[in-house]
Amino acid sequence: QLQASGGGLVQAGGSLRLSCAVSGFSFDDYAIGWFRRAPGRVLEGVSCTSLSDGSTWVADSVKGRFTISSDNAENTVYLQMNNLKPEDTAVYYCAAPRETGAGCYSTLTWGYRGRGTLVTVSS
Helix, strand or coil: CCECCEEEEEEEECCEEEEEEECCHHHHHHHHEEECCCCCCEEEEEEEEECCCEEECCCCCCEEEEEEEECCCCCCCEEEEECCCCCCCCEEEEEEECCCCCCCCCCCCCECCCEEEEEEECC
């Protein structure tokens, strides 16, 4: 099970930290990704981290502003979002792929997704 939290309303230029609590499976065996869906747009990959091979990936649209990290002891993955822009407004989800032991640059089937958290950035 994956549960995203930490969304809210923030002004442009502000920051938020999203959390993804992972339970029911071994945190070390899966890549964990962050995705978002903005109003009227398709689901977009934002970032990924994998403890299996130590890889991370960040979308160009958020590079330099968003940072992904993990806390093994808490089985939680974080997405630190700085310098937020109105175009970052979306429902953010965390997800895990069906493949175990894979890194972020592997071909992944994102089969497990939790409830999202809404991020609204006002201009």
